[in-house]
Amino acid sequence: MTTKLVIGLDGQGSGDRALTYAKDLAERIGECELLVAYVIEWSPYSFQTAEENAQRHKRREEEISTAMERVVDPAVAALKSAGMTASGIVRHGDVADTLNSICEKEGGHQIIVCRSSEGGFAKRLFGSSTANLVMSASVPVTVIG
Template sequence: MKLIIGLDGHGSGERALQFGQNLASAGTDCELLVVYVIEWSPFSFQTAEENAQRHKRREEEIALAMERVVAPAVDTLKKAGVNARGMVRHGNVADTLNAVASDEKADQIIVGRTSEGGIASRLFGSVTANLVMHADVPVTVVA
């Protein structure tokens, strides 16, 4: 079984990570893939120089997220005896988690419920809601 754990760098991601660890420790042959998505829109009009700077900034963000968020989570899982690896991607969070799950032939996506509120989330929906509605695999939302 392969589970995708969507981290957000906050407490809700930590709860999702703990839930995934508990599932993996239950005695099944399980791999956890810890994924952190940096919200990134490819749709903007920029000069060639701005695009070059943006690419450099993107690579720096990936390295920083891997170092500060993903690697510590994967290390914690491995110390607990869980088969785990991690990755960082740029893109729309819900779409990217779903794409990773598809590419990796994952069985499930696990994410934490965020406390995001306000008018924007009511009008446009949250990342979690979009993921639940559109994912190709089951999604578990951890409170």
């Protein structure tokens, strides 16, 4: 049976620590697949004009493309060059809910995130998102310092 680890990245240096931990854990496990995930925090509860709604989809697609190119693809390439089986995904949404949803949908066995960084995902995650993820995740969550 292949173990699947979901790694939540933030686009900052702390993501490297989460990747390093996940890579080391995957080597210990043996048959393992790594899924690099980046969540663009987004709330469906904002009020917008009709013009803003018309542009919203285009902006979301651009954000996903940029995050894949700048954050996820380089991480996946590094893991693959180290001999790992890896893929990547970018989604919009609440960080904790979206990471858990990705893990459930993709058959993940564990979520790995980092708690501290220069800002971005981990800064948001260290607050209520970390607590929400740890308390509500359907799989174990490892929070790297």
